[in-house]
Structure formats: C-alpha cells, structure tokens
Amino acid sequence: MGSLLQVRNLTIRYQVDGAEPHHAVNDVSFDLVSGEVVGLMGESGCGKSSTALALLGLFAKQRAEVAGSIVLCGQELLGMKEAELQKIRGSKISLVFQEPGIALSPMMRAGDQVAEVIHAHRQWSWKRCRAEAETILARVGLGSAARVFSAYPHQLSGGQQQRVVLAQALCCEPSLLVADEPTASLDARSQAGFLALLRGIRSEFGISILLISHSPELQASVADRLLVMKNGRIIEEGSFEGLYENPLHEYTRMMLRRPYGVKNESRVEADAVLQGNSFDE
Amino acid sequence: MKRRYKLWATFAVLAGFHAAILFAGFLAPYSFSAQDRDAPYAPPSRIHFFDSHGTFHARPFVYGMKDDPENYGTYRVDFQQIYPLRFFVTGAPYKIAGLLASRTHCFGTAPGHVFLMGTDGYGRDQFSRLLYGGQISLAAGWIAAAFSILFGAIIGGLAGFYGGWLDDILMRGGELFLALPWLYFLFAVRAALPLQVAQWQVFLLLVVVIGLIGWARPARLIRGIVMSAKERNFVTAARAFGASDAYLLRRHVLPQAYGVMLTQMTLLVPQYILAEVTLTFLGLGVGEPMPSWGSLLASLQQYYVLASYWWMFLPTVLLIPVFLTYYAAADALQERVKSVAL
Amino acid sequence: RAAQRKEDLMVTKNAPGRFGGSITVAVRSDPKTLNPVLAVDEATREIIDCMNADLIHINRETQQTEPALAKSWSVSRDGRTYTLRLRSGVRFSDGQPFTADDVVFSFELYLDEKIHSSQRDLLIIGGKPISVEKIDDYTVRFQLAQPYAAAERIFDGLAILPRHLLENAYKNGTFAQSWSVSTPAGEFAGLGPFRLKEYVPGQHIALERNPYYWKADLQGCRLPYIDELVFLFVPSEDAQVIRFQAGDTDLLSRFSAQNFAVLQRGQAAKGYKLEDLGPGLEYNFLFFNLDNLADKNLPEIARKQVWFRDVRFRQAVSAAIDREGIVRLVYNGRATPLWSQVTPGNRMWVDASLAHPPQSLDRARELLKNAGFSWNSAGNLMDSHNQSVEFSILTSSSNAERTKMATLIQADLAQLGMNVHVVSLDFGAMVDRLLNSFDYEAAMMGLASGDADPTAEMNVWLSSGGTHLWDLTESKPATPWETQMDQLMNQQLVTMNYVQRKHLYDQVQEIVAQDLPVICLASPHILIGAKDRIGNFHPAILAPYALWNVDELYVQ
Amino acid sequence: MNEWDNGVLVSVRSLSKDYVQRRPFTRAKFTIRALDSVNLTIRRGTTLALVGESGAGKSTLVRCLALIERPTAGEILWNDVNLLALKKKDLFAMRRQIQVIFQDPTSAMNPGMTAGEIIEEPLAIQGIGTGSERRQRVLQLMEQVGVPAKWANKLPMEFSGGQRQRLAIARALALEPKLLILDEALSNLDLVNQEMVLGLLRELQAAHALTYVHVVHDLRMVEDLADEVAVMYEGRIVEQRDARELFARAEHPYTLELLAAAPALESIVAARLVRDCR
Amino acid sequence: MRYLARRSAHAVLLLLAISVFSFALLQWAPGSFFDSMRLDPRISSQTVSGMRAEYGIDRPFVVRYARWLSSMLKGEMGFSFAYGTSVGPLLCVRARNTLLLTSSATLLAWLLAIPIGIWGAASKGTWGDRACGMTMSALLTIPDLLLALILLLLAVRTGWFPVGGMVSAGVGGVDFWSRVADVARHLILPALGLALATLPILVRHIRSAMIDALESPFIGAARGHGIPRARLLFRYALPAASNPLISLFGFSIATMLSASVIIEVVLSWPGLGPLMVQAILARDVYVVIGVVMLSSVFLVAGNLVSDVLLFMSDPRIRVE
Numbered sequence A: 001m002g003s004l005l006q007v008r009n010l011t012i013r014y015q016v017d018g019a020e021p022h023h024a025v026n027d028v029s030f031d032l033v034s035g036e037v038v039g040l041m042g043e044s045g046c047g048k049s050s051t052a053l054a055l056l057g058l059f060a061k062q063r064a065e066v067a068g069s070i071v072l073c074g075q076e077l078l079g080m081k082e083a084e085l086q087k088i089r090g091s092k093i094s095l096v097f098q099e100p101g102i103a104l105s106p107m108m109r110a111g112d113q114v115a116e117v118i119h120a121h122r123q124w125s126w127k128r129c130r131a132e133a134e135t136i137l138a139r140v141g142l143g144s145a146a147r148v149f150s151a152y153p154h155q156l157s158g159g160q161q162q163r164v165v166l167a168q169a170l171c172c173e174p175s176l177l178v179a180d181e182p183t184a185s186l187d188a189r190s191q192a193g194f195l196a197l198l199r200g201i202r203s204e205f206g207i208s209i210l211l212i213s214h215s216p217e218l219q220a221s222v223a224d225r226l227l228v229m230k231n232g233r234i235i236e237e238g239s240f241e242g243l244y245e246n247p248l249h250e251y252t253r254m255m256l257r258r259p260y261g262v263k264n265e266s267r268v269e270a271d272a273v274l275q276g277n278s279f280d281e
Numbered sequence B: 001m002k003r004r005y006k007l008w009a010t011f012a013v014l015a016g017f018h019a020a021i022l023f024a025g026f027l028a029p030y031s032f033s034a035q036d037r038d039a040p041y042a043p044p045s046r047i048h049f050f051d052s053h054g055t056f057h058a059r060p061f062v063y064g065m066k067d068d069p070e071n072y073g074t075y076r077v078d079f080q081q082i083y084p085l086r087f088f089v090t091g092a093p094y095k096i097a098g099l100l101a102s103r104t105h106c107f108g109t110a111p112g113h114v115f116l117m118g119t120d121g122y123g124r125d126q127f128s129r130l131l132y133g134g135q136i137s138l139a140a141g142w143i144a145a146a147f148s149i150l151f152g153a154i155i156g157g158l159a160g161f162y163g164g165w166l167d168d169i170l171m172r173g174g175e176l177f178l179a180l181p182w183l184y185f186l187f188a189v190r191a192a193l194p195l196q197v198a199q200w201q202v203f204l205l206l207v208v209v210i211g212l213i214g215w216a217r218p219a220r221l222i223r224g225i226v227m228s229a230k231e232r233n234f235v236t237a238a239r240a241f242g243a244s245d246a247y248l249l250r251r252h253v254l255p256q257a258y259g260v261m262l263t264q265m266t267l268l269v270p271q272y273i274l275a276e277v278t279l280t281f282l283g284l285g286v287g288e289p290m291p292s293w294g295s296l297l298a299s300l301q302q303y304y305v306l307a308s309y310w311w312m313f314l315p316t317v318l319l320i321p322v323f324l325t326y327y328a329a330a331d332a333l334q335e336r337v338k339s340v341a342l
Numbered sequence C: 001r002a003a004q005r006k007e008d009l010m011v012t013k014n015a016p017g018r019f020g021g022s023i024t025v026a027v028r029s030d031p032k033t034l035n036p037v038l039a040v041d042e043a044t045r046e047i048i049d050c051m052n053a054d055l056i057h058i059n060r061e062t063q064q065t066e067p068a069l070a071k072s073w074s075v076s077r078d079g080r081t082y083t084l085r086l087r088s089g090v091r092f093s094d095g096q097p098f099t100a101d102d103v104v105f106s107f108e109l110y111l112d113e114k115i116h117s118s119q120r121d122l123l124i125i126g127g128k129p130i131s132v133e134k135i136d137d138y139t140v141r142f143q144l145a146q147p148y149a150a151a152e153r154i155f156d157g158l159a160i161l162p163r164h165l166l167e168n169a170y171k172n173g174t175f176a177q178s179w180s181v182s183t184p185a186g187e188f189a190g191l192g193p194f195r196l197k198e199y200v201p202g203q204h205i206a207l208e209r210n211p212y213y214w215k216a217d218l219q220g221c222r223l224p225y226i227d228e229l230v231f232l233f234v235p236s237e238d239a240q241v242i243r244f245q246a247g248d249t250d251l252l253s254r255f256s257a258q259n260f261a262v263l264q265r266g267q268a269a270k271g272y273k274l275e276d277l278g279p280g281l282e283y284n285f286l287f288f289n290l291d292n293l294a295d296k297n298l299p300e301i302a303r304k305q306v307w308f309r310d311v312r313f314r315q316a317v318s319a320a321i322d323r324e325g326i327v328r329l330v331y332n333g334r335a336t337p338l339w340s341q342v343t344p345g346n347r348m349w350v351d352a353s354l355a356h357p358p359q360s361l362d363r364a365r366e367l368l369k370n371a372g373f374s375w376n377s378a379g380n381l382m383d384s385h386n387q388s389v390e391f392s393i394l395t396s397s398s399n400a401e402r403t404k405m406a407t408l409i410q411a412d413l414a415q416l417g418m419n420v421h422v423v424s425l426d427f428g429a430m431v432d433r434l435l436n437s438f439d440y441e442a443a444m445m446g447l448a449s450g451d452a453d454p455t456a457e458m459n460v461w462l463s464s465g466g467t468h469l470w471d472l473t474e475s476k477p478a479t480p481w482e483t484q485m486d487q488l489m490n491q492q493l494v495t496m497n498y499v500q501r502k503h504l505y506d507q508v509q510e511i512v513a514q515d516l517p518v519i520c521l522a523s524p525h526i527l528i529g530a531k532d533r534i535g536n537f538h539p540a541i542l543a544p545y546a547l548w549n550v551d552e553l554y555v556q
Numbered sequence D: 001m002n003e004w005d006n007g008v009l010v011s012v013r014s015l016s017k018d019y020v021q022r023r024p025f026t027r028a029k030f031t032i033r034a035l036d037s038v039n040l041t042i043r044r045g046t047t048l049a050l051v052g053e054s055g056a057g058k059s060t061l062v063r064c065l066a067l068i069e070r071p072t073a074g075e076i077l078w079n080d081v082n083l084l085a086l087k088k089k090d091l092f093a094m095r096r097q098i099q100v101i102f103q104d105p106t107s108a109m110n111p112g113m114t115a116g117e118i119i120e121e122p123l124a125i126q127g128i129g130t131g132s133e134r135r136q137r138v139l140q141l142m143e144q145v146g147v148p149a150k151w152a153n154k155l156p157m158e159f160s161g162g163q164r165q166r167l168a169i170a171r172a173l174a175l176e177p178k179l180l181i182l183d184e185a186l187s188n189l190d191l192v193n194q195e196m197v198l199g200l201l202r203e204l205q206a207a208h209a210l211t212y213v214h215v216v217h218d219l220r221m222v223e224d225l226a227d228e229v230a231v232m233y234e235g236r237i238v239e240q241r242d243a244r245e246l247f248a249r250a251e252h253p254y255t256l257e258l259l260a261a262a263p264a265l266e267s268i269v270a271a272r273l274v275r276d277c278r
Numbered sequence E: 001m002r003y004l005a006r007r008s009a010h011a012v013l014l015l016l017a018i019s020v021f022s023f024a025l026l027q028w029a030p031g032s033f034f035d036s037m038r039l040d041p042r043i044s045s046q047t048v049s050g051m052r053a054e055y056g057i058d059r060p061f062v063v064r065y066a067r068w069l070s071s072m073l074k075g076e077m078g079f080s081f082a083y084g085t086s087v088g089p090l091l092c093v094r095a096r097n098t099l100l101l102t103s104s105a106t107l108l109a110w111l112l113a114i115p116i117g118i119w120g121a122a123s124k125g126t127w128g129d130r131a132c133g134m135t136m137s138a139l140l141t142i143p144d145l146l147l148a149l150i151l152l153l154l155a156v157r158t159g160w161f162p163v164g165g166m167v168s169a170g171v172g173g174v175d176f177w178s179r180v181a182d183v184a185r186h187l188i189l190p191a192l193g194l195a196l197a198t199l200p201i202l203v204r205h206i207r208s209a210m211i212d213a214l215e216s217p218f219i220g221a222a223r224g225h226g227i228p229r230a231r232l233l234f235r236y237a238l239p240a241a242s243n244p245l246i247s248l249f250g251f252s253i254a255t256m257l258s259a260s261v262i263i264e265v266v267l268s269w270p271g272l273g274p275l276m277v278q279a280i281l282a283r284d285v286y287v288v289i290g291v292v293m294l295s296s297v298f299l300v301a302g303n304l305v306s307d308v309l310l311f312m313s314d315p316r317i318r319v320e
C-alpha cells in the first residue's frame, strides 16, 4: 500500500497578543499508509489537536504560523489555495473535532449540519443529502435519529453532539480520517459501537485513520501504530504492544498504563466476563 | 502586536483631528464670523511658489482676486497682487481651547486674503468655519450618541434579559417613543426656550434631546442580542456561582452586544452631527453666525451651490476621513472587545 | 333664451398665435381645493385662476383695470353705486349660459359668513358688505356703504361661479365640501380659458381648452391657443429649476437670484430665455416689538422696548444697514434696496422723491449718542442705564434670504457695538410669537400685497389693522405720526382722485421712511424663465407673473 | 429514623424533567422526558459515580442538582432543606456549597475573558478575599490543576481542550464547595493528568470531607474513584450500589451490558498479541 | 397564536397611547394653522377667529380628542384644514405611493447591503474592504437632500431616467403593462436614492456582525468539513450574525412610511412626504396625526415581524 500522508518538519507557532509566540508543534514528521490506523497520544497540551488542525490547513494566518510540509496523496496541502483545500476537506481528509459543543453551529439543526457536508461534496439534491444524513446519523448510533435530526445542538446531550460530529466526518467517506478524541464523551457501550463502526468502514472503504485519544484501551483496540508526542515533538513511535511492553521513555509508559484498577481482584472476574466479547464482529 | 498598533494608530489620528478642532482659533486664519463682503463665494486661494513670471519665491504666496467683469459674482486672479503667506501672524482675537485669550494665528497674509477652502455666500472663510464648526458638532454628536447608546443599553439590556412583561412594557414604550412626532416636541422645546439663550446652546440642547429620544433603536438591537446572549452556557455557569443579574448583564451579557453598540456609535455620531442639516431645514439649527458641520453641509443642499461652487463640497470631502477614522477605531476596538458569537 | 343672444366676445390686442400644443408649469404643491370661494394659498389660486374669470380684471402688465366679464361699468356721482354691464352670450365651460344670476349667486357665496371665504373681507367696505342687485339678465348693480377709491379693483380675482351647478350644494349646506380636489371633472364649470381635465394627486393637474371661452384674438379666433395646460407638483424650488433646465416645464417663476445665475449659464444652448423684471411688490423689512406688553410677563423685552420706541435708535439701525450689501450678497444684485414699503415696481404709487441715504455708521453713531447711548471700553454699546445693547432678530427658517439678511444686519450692527442674535424659527413658531405671545424683540418679515393699490395695505398701516405687525395691541394710535398715518390711509381710501391719493400715499411713505415703524430693506426682483417656443410671453411683476395672459400664450 | 443521621447530604426525590422540542415546519411540540422520577441519595464525604448511556439524562440531573435548571417535578433536599424552594438570598449562599464542572467546559467560559478572570469569577461573585488575594489563589489553583500560571492572561480559546477542562476544574474548586459535581470532567485528560486531578480531589476530600458526584463513562475509573455508583438508563436510575459491589452483583441488564462493553486494557493487549502471533 | 393575539391587544393600546401623546405634543408646539392666515393683509382677524371656531380649534383637549377618535373610527381620520376634506382619502393614495417607493427601496438596500457587508467582512482589511468603507462613510456624510439633488442632476445630465414624478404625463390611456413599466422607470431614481441613504447603516451592521460571527469556532469546524465559502458565509455565518440584522429589518418595515420624506420632496414622488412636510410647517395637525397613526401601524407591524423572526431564527431564544 502506498503512502497516503507524509508530514515533514511540521512546525506550528501561535501568535499570542503581547507575548512571544508559542511553539505548539515542533518539527514533527510522520507518514501514514493507506488503510492504516495510527494512534497519536500524548500529554494534554502537547500539540495533538494543533497537528490535526494543521493537516486540514485550518489555521488563519494571523493566528498561527505553520511551516513544513504536508503531502496528501501526492498533493502539498500547506500553502494550497483555500478553494482547492475546500474540495479536499471533508471528502479526502476529514476531522472529528475534539469539542463537539463548539464545533456545531448553534443556529442549524443537527441533521442539516450533516446534510450540508454531504451537499458540499456530492452533486446531490438537497433532499437526498438529508436522507443520506439521516442514515449516517443512525449508523453512528443515534437511535432516535428523527428527533436528533431536527434538534438544535443545545438540545442534544454531549454524547449525541459528539456523534453528530462523527457523522459529519464520516459522511463523505474520506480516505483519511483525523479523529480528535472521538469518544471522549461516549459511554462504554457507545464507544464499543463506535469502534465497530470504525472497523467497519475501514474494512469497507480502506480508509486510514489518525486517532488522537488518551484512552490506551481505544488505541490498543484499533491503532496499528502509535505516535507519542511530548512538548510538540514526537518522541516515540511503534506498535502498541511494543510500546506497552517496553517503552523507551517513562513518559510513554505513563501514557499507556493506568496506575489503578489493575490490582483490583473483582476486576478479574469482570475480565473473565469480557473474554468472549471481542470487538471483531 | 499588530492589532494593538492599529488601534493606537487610529486613536492617534483621531486625537490629531480633535486637537485641530480644539485649537481651531489658532489654526484658523480668520474668525468664523468675519465677513468679507467683497468676496462672497470666492474660490479657494491657490498657494504658489512660482509667480506668473516663473520666479521662485521662498515664501509661498497667494495672488489677489478681482471681480470678473464678464461674469457677475465670479472672480479672476489678479497677478499684480502678491500676498506672501506668513506664519504666526496677529489677527482676530480668540480663546485657545476656550480659555486663554490670544491673537496669534498659525498662518495668514498681512494684506489680502488666504481662503484655503474658499468662502461662503457672506465671504467668510470656509476653512476657519470648518475648524470651528467641529467644536460644536463633535460635542453634539458624541453627547447625543452617548445618551442614545447608554439608554439603549440599559433599557434594551433589561428588556432582553428579563423578558416577559418588563420586555413588553419597555419595548412598547420604545415604540411609543419612535412613533411620536418629535419634530413638534423639538419645535416646542425650541419655542419654550427664551430668546436670550445662545443659539449654540439651544442647538446642543436639541441634539441632546434627539439623543435622548433616539434610544429606541439601539435598545431594540441590543435587546435582540441580549435575548440570545443570556441563554449561553457561560452565563448559566456564572449563575451557578450565584452571580446577580446586574453582574451577569454587565459582565457577560452586555459585552456580547459591544459589537452592535460600537457599530451604532460609529453610525450615530455622524448621524447626529448631520442631524443638524435637518434641524437647520426646520429652523432649529445652530444659527448664524456660529458654524457647525451640519450647517456647512446644509448650505450645500442648494442647487446653485451644487452647480456653481465646487469648493463648498470640500467640508464634506474632509469629513469622510474623519468618519472613516471613527470606523477604523471602532473596528480595532471591536477586535479588542470581541466576544465570539457562539 | 340667453343662449340665443349674440356672443359678445372680447378681442385682445396681442399678436395672433398658433393653435394647439400644451404648456407645462410646475407649482409647489397640490391644489387644496378647486373651489374659488374657498381657495387660500398661492398654488391653489394660480390653478383656479386659469379656470375662472372675474368681472373686472387688473391687467398685470399695465397694473390698471380692464373689462372682463363686465364689458363696461359706470360709477354714480357719490362713488357708491357701481353698475356693471355683463357680456352677453357668454357660456360656462359646460356650455350653460352666463347671466346676472350667476353674478348675484357668486357674491352671495363670497359674502356668506358661514362659508368663511378669504375674499369676504375685501367686500366689506366701510364696515358693511357691499350689496348686489340684478337689474336685468346682463346688468348688475353694486352698492357700497361709503365711497371707495379702489372699488373696481376688488372685482379682480372674484371668480364668477355657475349657479346651476352649485346652488343645490349651497342650499344643502354642503358648499364647503363641493368642488374639492376629489370632485369628478364633469361637475366643474367655469368661465376661464381652461377647464379641468384630470387631477392625479401629488403628481399633476391637467387642464384643457375651454371651447366656450369669451375672448378672441385680432383675427377673431377664439382663445386660448393652447390645448392643454399641465401643472406639475414639484415641491422644491431646486427641483423646479432643474426640471425647467431639463426641459420638463415651459415656464418658471418664483426662484432665487442664485438659481437665475445658474440658469443663465445654459441659457443659449438650452432653448429658454430668462427675464429679470425688476422689483415686484414684495418688501422685506426689519421691525421691533412695539407691542404693549403690560399684561404679558416679558420684563426683559419691555426693558428693551425703551430703545425700540426711540425713533433715533431705529434710525440709527436703519442708517447702519448695508442695503447694497444685502442686494449683492443675498440677491446676487437682483433686488432693489428699499427705504419705504413701496417698491419702484409699483409704478403708480412709488414716491420717487424719497431720499435714499446710503449706509452711514457715523450718522448711526451720532443718532445713538443723541439718544443717550454710549460705548464702553470693549466697544459695546451701552444704554443710559449702562446696560449693554443686545437683542435678537427673529427670522423664519423657511426663508433663506431673510435669514441671510439678518446675518448681514447682525454684522452691520456689531460695528455699532450692538450684540445681535439671529434666531431663526420655523414659520409657525415665529408667527405664533409675532401674533400671539409677542415674545420677540425684533423680527424680519416680508409682505407682498396682491395688488399695487394702497388699499391692499390698509390692514398693515392702520394702527388697528390685523397685520400691523409691530404693534398689534394698539387700537388707538400711540404717537403723533401714527395718528397722521391713520388719517392719511383712511383719507386715501375715500379719495377718488388719483393725484390727490398719490399725494396722500407719498406722505405715508415718507412717514415710514422717517419714523421707521418698519425698516424696509430690499425688494427682490421678479425673475422669470420661459422656453423660447412660448409665444406672446409678457411676464409681469404681479402674480401670476407668467400665467396672467395664459389665454394668449401659444407654442411656436 | 432520620436519614440525615446516616450522613446523607443530598436526597433527590422523584425528580423529573421534560424538554420541549418543536418539529421544523409544522412547529408541532414533542416532549422529551430527560429525567423520569429520579431518586438518589448522596452521602456526605463520599464520591458517587453516575454512569449511563449517552443521552440517559446524566447532565440533566447534574444541572438540576446544581440548581441551574428547574426540574418539572420533584424535590432536592439538602440537609432537610428543599433547595428548589429556597429564597434568593439563601440560594446565593447555597451556590457556594454546590459547584459543578460542565461537560462542555469551553462553552461555559466567556470567550472574552482571560483564564485568570474566569477562575477568579466565582470568588469575585461570592466576594471572597481582596483582589490581590484572589489573584494569588487563582495562580495557585492553576498550578494545582497543572496549567502553567503564566498563562493566566490567555483567552480560553487559546488553550488546548484538556487545558480548558482543567481550568474549569480550577474554577469549580475555587469556592471550596461542599458538593462538587463533575460532568465528565476528565474525559479530555491523559492518564497522567487524570491521575493528578484525581489525586487533588482525593486530597481535598480527605481534608474537608467533600462530597463528589462524578459523571463518568469510563467504568474502569469508577471503582478506583467512587464509593457508590448510580446507573442511569433512559432518564431513570436503574441501580444505585456500592462501587465494589456493582461489578460483582450488577442486576439490571443495562448495567451488565455496560460492564461488558468495557474490557480491561490487559485483555485487549493480550488479544492483540494473540492476533499478532496467529 | 396566543402570542400574536396578545401583541395585537398591546398594539391597540399602544396606538391609543400614541394618539393621545401626539395630540398633546401638537398642542404644545407653538403656532396653529390659522396664524399664517392672519399675516395676509387681505384677511381680517374676525374671519380667522370665525374659522378657528368653525373647526373647533378652541375647544378643550378632551373634546377635540373625542371628536378625532370618532372620526378615526369612521375611517375619516380627522379633518384637514388646508384641504377642507377628511384626512383618510387624502392619505390613502399617497401612502400607497410611498409604500411602493419604500418597499422597493428597502428591498434594493438589503439586496445590495447583504452581499457588500458579507464581502466586506470576508475580505476584512483588504484594500477592497477599505474602499468600500470609504464609499460607505462618504454616503453617510452626504445628507439625504444633497443625495437626492445629485441624483436629480444625474437624471438631467444623462437623460437616462425621468426627472421626478411617478408617471409620465399622458400615459393615462395606455395599457396596464406599459403603465407599470412607466412607473418602474420613474421608481428607479428615488428608490436608488433611498436605498443609498440607508445602505451605509445596513452594510456597517452586517459587516460588523459578520466579523463577529466568522470568528466563531464552528465556522472553523465547518471550514474543516469543506463547506464551500459561499455556503459558509450565507448558511453558517449569516444566521449567526442575523440577530441585530433582524431588528434592523424590523425597523426598515417600521419606517416604511416616514423614511422617504426628503427624497419624495426633491424627486417629486407623490407620496406622503411632501404632504407631511407641508402639514407640519402649516400646522395642519390632523394630517400630521393621520400620518403618525399610519406609520405607527407600520412600526408595530415591523417590530412584531422582527420579534417573530428573532424567535424563529435563533433557537436559543425562548418564546414565553
């Protein structure tokens, strides 16, 4: 499989009013192969979301300075014209925003927001886009899709909002999905469902995923490879089990291992219950 | 960094404008009421360095004027008379910033006249009148606009924040205000004032009245925003800390209307300055011989001025950058106080 | 019966013109009514006059009376009985004959107290309404309570109305509502050169040729020449000027000297001509509040009235005024300075021997000094109680010229050390002060009587007159010169001999110039524009300036 | 026997909350029952974990508890006092006792205020300390939650998601409340920071006998941090138990499902290794 | 529905209040219609006072108000001293013309202002935006009257537009469509003038609200989903910026009857404007009150519309 995304020497500096610029991302390089799921982990504030935003070229000039190179399917994204970027965003590369609460327009119904994304990339009638949006919403686990469809974001629970955002990202079947904490406000059952969904589309369409998540469980379940970031740099890279078993840095170990819970005996029983319940369906 | 620089730059320019107006007495070569009955509607004096023979003069000069015998009421340059421009000349007495008496003017000519922007129908120097005019116009515009916005913010804020019957009462009250024929009120106020009150005071008073009456529009705009703003999560969050309504309004809700308030302000100041054009039309203007920007513009509204005396437009043209700087300042301020409308 | 009579056409002396075409004129506002009895304002009258005719008419060019619907008249020896012979065979615009009944009916309307015609007062002579009597179908007799010098002239502008159309309304008491602007065109009939064709509110009123009009030209062709006369309603003067310049309208009157200058520039190319007819009858003046303020609470003004009542003070003010400056700066030179109320345009009545002293500040200072005024170190004028002389001049904001004059006077008087404020109020507010509250110090006004004859001015100069602006509280003359003026005015009213009357009126003018109840300033010239293609165009200084001979105008 | 003697701090009795939503064009109303007669007891000095499916009504319950949403029916008793019937003045004092960290911390911060101002706000509103004391406290709080104090002048949108969440925690802690409600307050934090915040909370609990209601979706954390667990499902509390007990003796089918959906990390890693070997 | 009913009830009360206050204000203003008649030397003061009595000017306030109210209920809307007829029919035709003018001008102004304002916000800080700001402040500096005169001159010089009026003289007879075309041609200039006069206010508000809206994070998110720029501006940012614009829109309905006075006077559009100016200056009070009442109805309607739109556009605002 060919390389889908090449990031070279990505550097992001935030312009801060009245203070010196803040280096959020420093000289980050990595590759992503088609169909691959790469996990990105790291301490809060280490620059993960910034990297994700940079991949989609979402920085305004006066806010941040972005340098380096981002090549997607042989196209350099940095410095690309906004109009061309617009065609790529959402259809080739799409992003699940970290905080759904602020990523949704408060003035539009949830269903319409999904439909808008479809409408932007498909030459479909508006009616068809809406129908498609409804099926996608159902697929991301919004059981009462009709209600959610016509609800405004402030009428939805955190989890519901997150799934709307997920639906937006998935609706056009992008070749690269950048998911920034996609399950942060999902309960365990919904998370499992989401994982199933990811696997499903991955096997179905062969999309690659850059998965940003703090949850080692999530990373362990889906990520083929793991990048560990610290202070804006990638400090370690490798397969999950490799890093889990013998990390180079203490930092990595701390990111991956929960300091609690393991010692609890009752947990063993629960584990036993879970044994049969694999995610592969 | 860049943003801050922009704000200060616009403020500096504004400060410059205002200083020029404050020190009008010094900058203006003539008194605003000095009539030169031999030179009504004289065109602007051109400032020369070279005379008609091509000789260079280190000191800039203006030519004299004489009546054009062929066209009544127009002038010709009199190349015989050369009046050098002098600086810090002694002329009509005035008060610096309204306090210190002085007779020194920034520039002028000893004999002859220098009319930088021509003269009006009485032969009064337009440039001087423009400078002096700003004093009353700016004061009027600012005061009235401030009143409107202040009342608008208070009333619109309360109506939008509490809703219900309070909203009904305040907004219906606003409608009542908007609907009444205020012209009559102004007539009445003007008529009720004694004749001895100075005209510019009357005018200022009327503009303030207009400003007081004018709260209804900003109030409605602000109310709309407040209605939406008070439902935002951070307002709820502050409520959970026990914030009082006054605090919420002041700290969280009204700031979301700053953008609209600023916009209203930048629109209202010019509008109130120009309100005088209408007031003059109704006989409620600042009154002769006091100049004001409104009255300068009001004189433009006659066809013959439009058709014959292009320099009468110069005040308008000069007002554009002033208003534009207000906009720029408002823009810069808006960036500073911006509240993301989410 | 009457219709069988031979038609008694009036033949005009003008050069014969061409028939057909239409003329468009702009007026400031819609007509308020089309009923001649109720019409008050200028625009309304101008339109109504084109559709109606009077018995005796004042020729606007000669300023003399001439026969109209009355082909001749005779006056009794005592000057109290007028017998008018009417033209026979004349028809209204609907084809119905005109007889003495219509005249009697019309005067009944004008004189009816309940109708409140603004013309009624003109018909009250010596405190009694004139009486009308039908002698036969074509003769009427008018009885006056006292001899009246200008009796013939009162018939001017009194339209004769068709009894057959209006009698019912009058009897039902609905006359006040009849012939309003919403009445259909078919219900009108008049004796004027035109009749109503169409009225579109706010836009225009179109009149068409009256086929029964009673005038003919030298060749015996029935007037008027033009088929259609359209009045456009253009509310602003500037818009009128621009539309005239654009060729939208054919005639233009009532515009400022400045606009005259603008129009002059394009004159040749645009195919119109402009005429400066010299001063009209309007006179602008400054006057001081001489009302008796005893029962008003206006101590400040009452204090200043001590100055105002001093004739030397008024003379000083008059002497200080730069009338030439006013003419030049306010009117671009298209006005005539005035020292009394009669303008040189009023050829029959102007006192040519009146002195025209030029501006003289020295003389003014001299007069003030004699009156006990003095100057302090700052150059301010102080009265004998050492109060500084400061007063305000009230002007109407709707009249830019008068405000401008006041501003010039302000600067003139500043040279005398007087501190003068110009207070311009809207007309309503100003009039309220002049007439009701008397809360003013000095004011500027202009008056233009509709007629050149001095009788039109009675209300102004008689001390009991309703337009005796400077002192409305007065019922008996307060000063000797006022007594004399009352006498002179009353006397000229009953004097039938022109030379004697002129002598009396000259004396009035001299008193005005000397004692200055009002300080006359200037009279603007009547300025007229017309398209070159308008024939028989003979504008006059009396209103309607260009349209007075509309029946003779033609389009080349 | 009086339940307050058992150390019950808050008792929620048959609390219901209905939301109204309108259909797009017809504008027809329909009602969403977000809470359906919820009964809940919260014991003083303990941590209650609230788990449940997304949309189950956890946040709604939290908002009702925090007295920023009026329930449709029911009562909330705090030491015998019905909080819903409180007068304005008492409510003001009560607010200090109950603090909440919202699920969506960003929208709960005024985007025009700096981080320092945001954290200082509750102190200022409640009138605690002088200006400089408050600022001192703000910096201290920021350090405690692991956000560099030098960033006190940044605007909220200039922080990362996790940092904003920590600012929210700092703000809630500022008033030292008796009852602290955390609505998924750790969801955006990495393990290290989670542990750090939890440590802080534990410390405070030990020192001041604080009571926590903690909405979590990560069952793995529950037994570590909670004394008691309440499971919500479709607007109702279906189970309330001792945290340890829950894993052993869960009864409600939904609870069982929930437990089943959260495998332990070891098992996943083991599964991966197995898969790799195959 | 209940809301509308309540608002209508309020509106009736409000209109009553407006009429009472207007009456009081008119009472207070100096001068009366008959004063200027007294300046005519040919009319005696007895005649004038006779007329005053006839029209009931001297009656007490309450009596006059009651008389006016009853004539209002009959649809006459009082009596015009100048025209000697009832006010209702007088206003009717002109109100229609004014409405035609102002509604087309409002439409034009919004159609121009929305793209300009949005474009200004989207290209904030560019030279284009600055030039646009300059034009707008120039427009704001130019008094309406001057603007109207300039347009009139434009019409005269170019000959492209009819110079004032509403129909050409003599089109009475021709068929309906050419009459419509004729009116449309006459409409262009005044509508343009009116639109230009309100344009800077609208543009300024739209631009500023859009700048605020465009900085919201959800716009960034929408960008991230590849929403095309036009849709981003119109579908995402515009609704978020719409709040003050809706209030403004309400105003533009509210001021439909009174906004065009000067333009009407200069361009001789046969609307309420010239009538009202004359009535105000001549103190033809019932005409003034008639106009005031008519515009109050529009005011109430405009604000109602803006409130309903506000509730509909912003889901977060709760209707009580």
Ligand SMILES: Nc1ncnc2c1ncn2[C@@H]1O[C@H](COP(=O)(O)OP(=O)(O)OP(=O)(O)O)[C@@H](O)[C@H]1O
Binding pocket: A154, A155, A156, A157, A158, A159, A160, A185, A187, D019, D020, D021, D032, D033, D034, D052, D053, D054, D055, D056, D057, D058, D059, D060, D061, D103
């Ligand atoms: N303002 C509102 N209007 C209408 N429905 C609402 C409103 N707020 C919440 N809801 C609905 O109420 C239900 C409960 O929402 P709540 O936010 O309490 O869920 P939650 O348990 O917090 O879920 P999550 O774990 O996803 O945050 C959801 O179905 C939600 O859509």
Ligand SMILES: Nc1ncnc2c1ncn2[C@@H]1O[C@H](COP(=O)(O)OP(=O)(O)OP(=O)(O)O)[C@@H](O)[C@H]1O
Binding pocket: A014, A015, A016, A022, A023, A024, A042, A043, A044, A045, A046, A047, A048, A049, A050, A051, A063, A098, D157, D158, D159, D160, D161, D162, D163, D188
């Ligand atoms: N707009 C901004 N202006 C200034 N600094 C910023 C801005 N956005 C982010 N930062 C800073 O850049 C750094 C990286 O932020 P980023 O959002 O990429 O972190 P993250 O890895 O996503 O963290 P988290 O897991 O908490 O979301 C943080 O220290 C943050 O404070």
Ligand SMILES: [Mg+2]
Binding pocket: A048, A049, A050, A098, A180, D160, D161, D162
């Ligand atoms: Mg992040």
Ligand SMILES: [Mg+2]
Binding pocket: A157, A158, A159, D058, D059, D060, D103, D183
């Ligand atoms: Mg929730």
